Amino acid sequence: MTKKALNRSLHAAKATKQDEYYTQLSDIEKELRHYTKHFTNKTVLCNCDDPKVSNFFHYFSHNFEKLKLKKLITTCYKNCDADLFSKHTAEKGIYLEYNGDKDDNRVPDPDEIGIHKLNGDGDFRSEECVKLLQRADIVVTNPPFSLFREYVEQLVRYKKKFIIIGNKNAPWRQKPVKSLVSD
Ligand SMILES: C[S@@+](CC[C@H](N)C(=O)[O-])C[C@H]1O[C@@H](n2cnc3c(N)ncnc32)[C@H](O)[C@@H]1O
Numbered sequence: 001m002t003k004k005a006l007n008r009s010l011h012a013a014k015a016t017k018q019d020e021y022y023t024q025l026s027d028i029e030k031e032l033r034h035y036t037k038h039f040t041n042k043t044v045l046c047n048c049d050d051p052k053v054s055n056f057f058h059y060f061s062h063n064f065e066k067l068k069l070k071k072l073i074t075t076c077y078k079n080c081d082a083d084l085f086s087k088h089t090a091e092k093g094i095y096l097e098y099n100g101d102k103d104d105n106r107v108p109d110p111d112e113i114g115i116h117k118l119n120g121d122g123d124f125r126s127e128e129c130v131k132l133l134q135r136a137d138i139v140v141t142n143p144p145f146s147l148f149r150e151y152v153e154q155l156v157r158y159k160k161k162f163i164i165i166g167n168k169n170a171p172w173r174q175k176p177v178k179s180l181v182s183d
Pocket of ligand 1: 019020021022023024047048049050053054055056077122123124125141142143144145147
């Protein structure tokens with residue numbers, strides 16, 4: 001994907017509701033194909049990702065074997081009801097752990113995905129989510145734009161590698177290791 005096209009896509013997100021923009025699978029595939037070798041035997045965390053709607057979760061769970069991942073952890077903010085899309089009506093969040101395909105059908109079946117309740121709402125800054133962050137090797141997501149600075153500061157504080165989508169005007173004083181930027 002060209003930078004221009006990605007910028008257009010991100011501008012569209014701005015025009016709607018920034019914090020609730022969901023990244024398209026095609027955009028994720030086009031970008032992450034450049035980093036496949038970095039995922040071998042790594043635990044990937046998507047910590048702003050409702051697994052029912054997040055294409056980051058979709059991408060990593062469906063490419064788990066191809067990428068030779070060790071583990072995929074995904075946290076879901078303020079939603080613990082499997083039948084709801086991210087409505088943020090719940091006080092609690094959940095997290096998912098996926099360790100790969102067990103029955104050789106190359107699809108992450110529901111019974112292969114461990115679903116765990118969080119004590120809190122799944123805020124990436126909460127103690128329990130920070131514990132999950134500490135278990136991760138690489139963090140990959142599109143975080144809420146309104147919390148971008150805090151989000152990146154936390155990743156740097158915990159010395160995590162990351163690939164995140166952001167806006168180049170986001171208030172951040174250091175260049176992230178890798179971020180997809182928009183004008
Ligand atoms: C820009 S959307 C991107 C969603 C998903 N990562 C994707 O790329 O499709 C940001 C997501 O962060 C979630 N979120 C908002 N505040 C959060 C917080 N404090 N902690 C964790 N997630 C949060 C929102 O519910 C939303 O799903």
